[in-house]
Amino acid sequence: MDFEVTALRKRPKTLAEMVGQDFVATTLSNALIGGTTAHAYLFSGPRGTGKTSTARILARSLNCENGPTDKPCGTCSSCVEIARGTSPDVIEIDGASNTGVNDVREIKDEILYAPQSSSHKIYIIDEVHMLSNSAFNALLKTIEEPPPYVVFVFATTEIHKVPATIRSRCQQFRFRLFSPELIRDKLVEAAGEMNREFENDALLWIAREAGGSMRDAYTLFDQVISFSEGRVTLEGIREKMGLAGLETTSALLEAAAKGNSGEAFTLLDELVSSGTAVEQVLIELADYLRNLVLIAHGIEKESLLGLSIDRFPEGLRQTWNRVQLESAAEDAVTLYRDIRCSLNPRYELELFIGRLCRLTDRLDASQVLGRIQALRKELVTGEWNIEHGERSQNSPKITVSAAAKNDAPENSPPPEKDSDEWFNLLAKHVKQSNMSLGTVLEKALHRQWEDNVLILTFTTSYETDLINRSRETLLQAGKAAGMQNFTIKAQTDDSRDKQGNIQENGTTALFKQVFRGDIIQG
Numbered sequence: 001m002d003f004e005v006t007a008l009r010k011r012p013k014t015l016a017e018m019v020g021q022d023f024v025a026t027t028l029s030n031a032l033i034g035g036t037t038a039h040a041y042l043f044s045g046p047r048g049t050g051k052t053s054t055a056r057i058l059a060r061s062l063n064c065e066n067g068p069t070d071k072p073c074g075t076c077s078s079c080v081e082i083a084r085g086t087s088p089d090v091i092e093i094d095g096a097s098n099t100g101v102n103d104v105r106e107i108k109d110e111i112l113y114a115p116q117s118s119s120h121k122i123y124i125i126d127e128v129h130m131l132s133n134s135a136f137n138a139l140l141k142t143i144e145e146p147p148p149y150v151v152f153v154f155a156t157t158e159i160h161k162v163p164a165t166i167r168s169r170c171q172q173f174r175f176r177l178f179s180p181e182l183i184r185d186k187l188v189e190a191a192g193e194m195n196r197e198f199e200n201d202a203l204l205w206i207a208r209e210a211g212g213s214m215r216d217a218y219t220l221f222d223q224v225i226s227f228s229e230g231r232v233t234l235e236g237i238r239e240k241m242g243l244a245g246l247e248t249t250s251a252l253l254e255a256a257a258k259g260n261s262g263e264a265f266t267l268l269d270e271l272v273s274s275g276t277a278v279e280q281v282l283i284e285l286a287d288y289l290r291n292l293v294l295i296a297h298g299i300e301k302e303s304l305l306g307l308s309i310d311r312f313p314e315g316l317r318q319t320w321n322r323v324q325l326e327s328a329a330e331d332a333v334t335l336y337r338d339i340r341c342s343l344n345p346r347y348e349l350e351l352f353i354g355r356l357c358r359l360t361d362r363l364d365a366s367q368v369l370g371r372i373q374a375l376r377k378e379l380v381t382g383e384w385n386i387e388h389g390e391r392s393q394n395s396p397k398i399t400v401s402a403a404a405k406n407d408a409p410e411n412s413p414p415p416e417k418d419s420d421e422w423f424n425l426l427a428k429h430v431k432q433s434n435m436s437l438g439t440v441l442e443k444a445l446h447r448q449w450e451d452n453v454l455i456l457t458f459t460t461s462y463e464t465d466l467i468n469r470s471r472e473t474l475l476q477a478g479k480a481a482g483m484q485n486f487t488i489k490a491q492t493d494d495s496r497d498k499q500g501n502i503q504e505n506g507t508t509a510l511f512k513q514v515f516r517g518d519i520i521q522g
Contacts (some may be wrong), residue, residue: 006190007218011053015070020178021050029070032061038171040143040152044159045175050211051155054126055248059090063118078118089115101134108142111150121150128154129161136163143169177212180303187221196225201307205234208306237329243277244284250313256356257319265355278345286332293329323364328356388439422481429477438469447494452486457493464490
């Protein structure tokens with residue numbers, strides 16, 4: 001017996017056998033049972049969703065010897081002829097190759113003659129949107145008032161190209177894409193009829209690749225069956241069809257998540273060298289990242305992910321946050337769209353992998369704003385927290401003592417008077433009451449003790465005068481910082497070498513670290 005492709009073998013023959021288009025099947029069944037069929041129908045929807053099959057079922061239901069009926073017998077001469085495509089009363093026309101007004105005029109002439117052996121004369125015009133404007137205009141009067149025995153069935157994948165004047169004269173039915181679960185179930189049924197063993201993941205991959213089209217799924221299924229030896233497996237599909245595969249894609253992204261760019265580039269080179277196209281690698285990376293985005297949002301539905309959630313490594317699911325994953329997925333989609341104009345697609349893919357290796361360092365707008373606000377707070381309060389960023393190798397280490405964060409306990413020993421710890425604590429207490437005074441205090445170029453006198457040297461007389469005028473405030477702050485008996489004297493260093501090095505205090509070092517700058521001396 002000659003082989004029959006699955007798409008034809010599994011084509012439904014009655015409305016009851018239709019799946020995934022319940023609204024269409026129910027409405028047409030009720031119309032056939034109640035005798036309220038229309039004279040013109042317009043079926044629209046994506047490819048492979050059953051538009052032409054439904055048109056043939058409708059023709060068989062109308063012209064069956066037991067009809068009109070929603071359950072054609074399939075054995076009478078009319079049903080058999082329609083199934084074979086040889087019925088003289090069911091005329092199928094390809095709208096893409098019969099686009100002119102002359103073709104429509106032939107139809108207008110033919111409908112004047114009654115059907116030869118059936119109750120209805122049915123015209124099925126596929127891809128009707130390809131007709132010219134003149135052809136559409138010639139059809140208007142015909143489909144509005146046809147002879148009682150004529151039924152028009154139009155099918156199109158682009159409903160927006162059909163004029164409104166045509167749509168208004170037809171009953172419209174919109175066909176929907178099939179869900180991956182439904183397609184997988186039909187593939188399981190087809191594989192069982194062929195006595196073929198299979199992996200569930202392999203059939204689910206076919207269902208997702210079909211994009212909701214049952215015909216595309218059956219066509220791809222036949223191709224997979226032809227090269228699968230005994231058992232349909234996902235690994236076999238990957239090897240024969242030049243796919244990257246789940247394991248390789250997972251390993252590549254895991255290396256990128258760890259920041260191991262060397263391993264990531266090595267895996268990419270092995271993948272491309274094995275014959276996998278750059279575009280295919282990018283498609284699978286984008287699909288994998290899309291699944292990680294869905295998982296990050298709490299989606300675990302197998303038909304939506306295409307695989308069980310257990311197939312995605314736990315570490316990879318936890319490394320990147322939702323914002324980073326969405327950014328990476330968007331980059332992958334954008335790269336696929338732009339890669340056709342690339343100088344070298346592989347270079348573009350390698351740059352993308354390099355960016356993935358640094359994805360953990362990428363901040364979104366809210367994170368950047370949060371860090372700016374934190375730095376602003378630190379600059380205002382004087383409580384530095386250098387954990388917000390990495391300290392450069394050459395920048396001085398800034399330490400914040402416990403005494404600077406909390407008031408020293410009463411029973412703790414006072415800090416050494418010539419230590420940075422005590423001076424920073426003094427500046428903190430001053431800032432709590434007078435921010436500008438504390439800022440000037442930190443600008444001291446030098447400080448030294450002579451007995452119980454703290455001598456501070458400044459660059460300008462303004463700073464010196466301010467410190468001397470505020471001596472009482474400074475003494476009170478010093479007592480709060482743990483130094484009881486001392487006094488402060490400020491002086492101006494007019495003779496200092498303006499080209500010399502400026503002593504860096506905590507504020508200067510922090511500004512250098514945050515803004516990655518250098519000190520320019522005047």
